[in-house]
Amino acid sequence: MRQTLQRQIILEYLKENRTHPTAEDVFEALRKEYPNLTLATVYRTLNTLADHGIILRFKVNNKYHFDGFNELHLHFYCQKCNRIFDLESKELNKDINSIIKKIEKSGKTINEYHIVFYGICEECNKN
Numbered sequence: 318m319r320q321t322l323q324r325q326i327i328l329e330y331l332k333e334n335r336t337h338p339t340a341e342d343v344f345e346a347l348r349k350e351y352p353n354l355t356l357a358t359v360y361r362t363l364n365t366l367a368d369h370g371i372i373l374r375f376k377v378n379n380k381y382h383f384d385g386f387n388e389l390h391l392h393f394y395c396q397k398c399n400r401i402f403d404l405e406s407k408e409l410n411k412d413i414n415s416i417i418k419k420i421e422k423s424g425k426t427i428n429e430y431h432i433v434f435y436g437i438c439e440e441c442n443k444n
């Protein structure tokens with residue numbers, strides 16, 4: 318399979334599934350439809366996309382997860398249902414920007430951040 322096609326397929330999958338999959342998850346989801354795809358290729362493609370800032374890569378429980386929504390945002394990992402949620406709101410973004418400004422006041426520049434909160438999601442808290 319051509320490299321550009323592999324990239325396209327994997328990127329499309331990530332854009333359509335905002336579940337923050339690992340490389341194994343992506344491979345498992347695509348292998349039936351694309352039997353020529355290998356886990357090594359999926360790894361390489363995901364890491365290349367992340368290196369270029371096209372997708373996000375961050376660690377949860379010592380495993381890398383990937384995110385097609387590449388604007389910096391916060392994540393919440395539910396330790397009960399194992400799902401990773403996006404935390405998005407204008408208010409949160411304002412708070413994060415103010416934290417970044419405070420850090421950068423000392424002369425540092427921040428290029429990326431990966432904040433993951435661990436806890437129990439609202440759905441699991443109801444049960």
Ligand SMILES: [Zn+2]
Pocket residue numbers: 395396397398399400437438439440441
């Ligand atoms: Zn949950």
Ligand SMILES: [Zn+2]
Pocket residue numbers: 337384386390392402403
């Ligand atoms: Zn996300």
